[in-house]
Amino acid sequence: xxxxxxxxxxxxxxxxxxxxxxxxxxxxxxxxxxxxxxxxxxxxxxxxxxxxxxxxxxxxxxxxxxxxxxxxxxxxxxxxxxxxxxxxxxxxxxxxxxxxxxxxxxxxxxxxxxxxxxxxxxxxxxxxxxxxxxxxxxxxxxxxxxxxxxxxxxxxxxxxxxxxxxxxxxxxxxxxxxxxxxxxxxxxxxxxxxxxxxxxxxxxxxxxxxxxxxxxxxxxxxxxxxxxxxxxxxxxxxxxxxxxxxxxxxxxxxx
Numbered sequence: 001x002x003x004x005x006x007x008x009x010x011x012x013x014x015x016x017x018x019x020x021x022x023x024x025x026x027x028x029x030x031x032x033x034x035x036x037x038x039x040x041x042x043x044x045x046x047x048x049x050x051x052x053x054x055x056x057x058x059x060x061x062x063x064x065x066x067x068x069x070x071x072x073x074x075x076x077x078x079x080x081x082x083x084x085x086x087x088x089x090x091x092x093x094x095x096x097x098x099x100x101x102x103x104x105x106x107x108x109x110x111x112x113x114x115x116x117x118x119x120x121x122x123x124x125x126x127x128x129x130x131x132x133x134x135x136x137x138x139x140x141x142x143x144x145x146x147x148x149x150x151x152x153x154x155x156x157x158x159x160x161x162x163x164x165x166x167x168x169x170x171x172x173x174x175x176x177x178x179x180x181x182x183x184x185x186x187x188x189x190x191x192x193x194x195x196x197x198x199x200x201x202x203x204x205x206x207x208x209x210x211x212x213x214x215x216x217x218x219x220x221x222x223x224x225x226x227x228x229x230x231x232x233x234x235x236x237x238x239x240x241x242x243x244x245x246x247x248x249x250x251x252x253x254x255x
Contacts, residue, residue, distance in 0.1 A: 023050075023205060024190045024243060026057055026107065030135075035061035037183055037249070038102040039129040045101045047091045047118075048109035052078035058105065059083040066101070068094045092117040096125040106134040110176075111168040119179055129254040132180055135247035136169045137190060142199070142241050145231040149224060150203075157220045158208035166208075172246035180250020188245040193238040196229060 035041055035058070046055040046067045051074065055067035059081045068089040069075050075086050089095055091106070091113045104122045106113075122132050139154055141147055168175065192198070203209060203221045212220050229235060 023053065023202065024137075024192050024241070025053060026190060026245070027188055028057065029186075030188045030245070030247075031057040031061055033186060033188075034058075034103055034105065034131065034133050034249070037131050037133075037251075038062075039127055039131075039254075040102050043101045044103040044105065045094065045096060045125065046105045046107075047094065047122075048106060048112070049078060049086070050074050050107075050109070052081075052084065052086065054105055054107040055084045055086075056081055058103070062103070066094070066096065092121055094121065094125070098124050099127045101125050102127055102130050104130070104132045106132075108136050108169075110134040110173065111136070111165040115176070123179070123252055126252045128252060130252050131183065131249065132252075133247060133249045134173065134176075135245050136173055137243040137245050138169070138172070140199075140202075140241050140243050142239055143231070146199075146228065146239075149228050149231055153203065153220065153224055154206075154208075157224070158206060158212050161208040161211040161215065163207065173248050174246075176248060178248055178250055180252065183249040183251055185247050185249045188247065190243040190245060192241045194241045195238055196232045196235040199228070199232075199241065200225060 038044070041062050042064070044058045044062045044065045046052075046058060046065060049055050049067035049069045052067055055065050056079055058065045062083070065081075065084045067078065067084050067086050068091070069078075069086075070088065070090045072088050075088050078086055087095070091109075104126060110118070119132075126132065140150060142150070194202075200221055209219075209221060212218075232239070
């Protein structure tokens, strides 16, 4: 690989199936807002699509959606849709034509990119007045009993095993040098009604969980399960789980 080629930091291919099953869903209101902000609804590009959940959210609003990911495993596990065209490609070189998309989305992935190169590519492929929307989301909130256990798992138990890029998520993307005209954006949250097993499956998809297991030969989620179960109560009970979404939305200049 030459020094000019993008480096793909792959933290998720090894558990693409788990990622597709256990990650929360973004709210429909977010996709409706972005579609309204775009200059037209012809074509959107969902970058680092993973299992395709963001692409599927865009599909009802756009004539076509190109969904790219550098991981073949993630693309194989992605959910099909007649308006979504999946392809394996890095964020910095998607193979799209200049001025060919109305909207670019990046959900919970921008921190893994070569960000200046990606932003330059996004500016190239966006139409005049096109919109780029990048967002991340924070820790889940469940209850006063459950949340401290999740916080400790995140910050203490698996804390040393998070890649350094994760600090951008902790900072809610506020430190980004964002070369787009800001678009005022409403507050959005993800919400799911989950059982304890759903939560355990989600915690198992954390990249730091996988790195902890590789380093220690033990599963930190399994170790924390008895405490989580006591805090949860009836394991079959569905509880409202909520994640705050932290978006950066901007527009390219119009002609």
